[in-house]
Amino acid sequence: MLFDTHCHVNDEQFGEDLEATMERAKTAGVQYMVVVGFDRPTIEKALKIVDFYDNTYASVGWHPVDAIDMQDEDLAWLEELATHPKVVALGEMGLDYHWDKSPKEVQKEVFRKQIRLAKKVNLPIIIHNREATEDVVTILREEKAEQVGGIMHCFSGSPEIAKKCLDMNFYISLGGPVTFKNAKKPKEVAIQVPMDRLLVETDCPYLAPHPYRGKRNEPAYVKLVAEQIAELKGISLQEVAQQTTANAKKLFGIE
Numbered sequence: 001m002l003f004d005t006h007c008h009v010n011d012e013q014f015g016e017d018l019e020a021t022m023e024r025a026k027t028a029g030v031q032y033m034v035v036v037g038f039d040r041p042t043i044e045k046a047l048k049i050v051d052f053y054d055n056t057y058a059s060v061g062w063h064p065v066d067a068i069d070m071q072d073e074d075l076a077w078l079e080e081l082a083t084h085p086k087v088v089a090l091g092e093m094g095l096d097y098h099w100d101k102s103p104k105e106v107q108k109e110v111f112r113k114q115i116r117l118a119k120k121v122n123l124p125i126i127i128h129n130r131e132a133t134e135d136v137v138t139i140l141r142e143e144k145a146e147q148v149g150g151i152m153h154c155f156s157g158s159p160e161i162a163k164k165c166l167d168m169n170f171y172i173s174l175g176g177p178v179t180f181k182n183a184k185k186p187k188e189v190a191i192q193v194p195m196d197r198l199l200v201e202t203d204c205p206y207l208a209p210h211p212y213r214g215k216r217n218e219p220a221y222v223k224l225v226a227e228q229i230a231e232l233k234g235i236s237l238q239e240v241a242q243q244t245t246a247n248a249k250k251l252f253g254i255e
């Protein structure tokens with residue numbers, strides 16, 4: 001029984017075969033998933049999906065790449081959505097210095113506003129970080145994000161940074177990159193982070209694990225991520241599945 005804690009089956013790449021994708025996930029043992037929306041269209045689609053499929057939940061937020069587009073009414077909308085029974089987290093939010101559509105200062109402000117909202121509505125947060133680790137950690141600390149905690153999604157940092165995040169009440173979520181042969185850091189992190197603080201995700205349709213690297217990713221492949229973690233930790237797939245699913249259910253307050 002697996003929990004894909006971060007997927008975008010609301011992406012248009014799943015338009016035609018969403019039904020079949022959900023079926024394949026079930027067959028692979030993926031019983032739960034969180035569908036992440038990060039702007040108006042993807043949030044609306046995520047909510048449609050979670051209204052339709054059992055054991056699917058939504059996280060709603062504003063992506064740092066598009067931070068410049070977020071208006072006050074969007075933040076108010078997120079606050080409204082936080083009361084939806086299947087919305088279990090806010091995000092993805094954070095900082096992304098790889099793309100320069102939104103200036104850093106705007107990204108930081110939008111990130112801070114969303115953390116404050118999460119504290120107000122008492123939901124955990126899902127953090128997107130690309131090439132911005134130092135600023136992400138500083139802002140999480142300054143905003144006292146440990147009060148709500150959450151997930152460092154598709155974590156790609158060092159074990160030292162992972163430790164800092166654990167200390168701030170965050171879970172570490174690993175995705176496809178942990179299966180890549182040359183991925184030293186994610187493998188180190190998988191070994192060092194304790195089992196009760198690890199989660200698995202796909203971030204599909206992006207970042208497909210080996211041997212599907214470069215192809216469209218989908219929730220069924222989260223099993224490959226869990227298998228890799230099991231191998232690295234020297235425990236069974238079943239143990240990884242059971243513990244990561246229990247962690248996710250606890251964090252998201254499911255059952």
Ligand SMILES: [Zn+2]
Pocket residue numbers: 092127128129153154
């Ligand atoms: Zn992301």
Ligand SMILES: [Zn+2]
Pocket residue numbers: 006008036092203
């Ligand atoms: Zn994502």
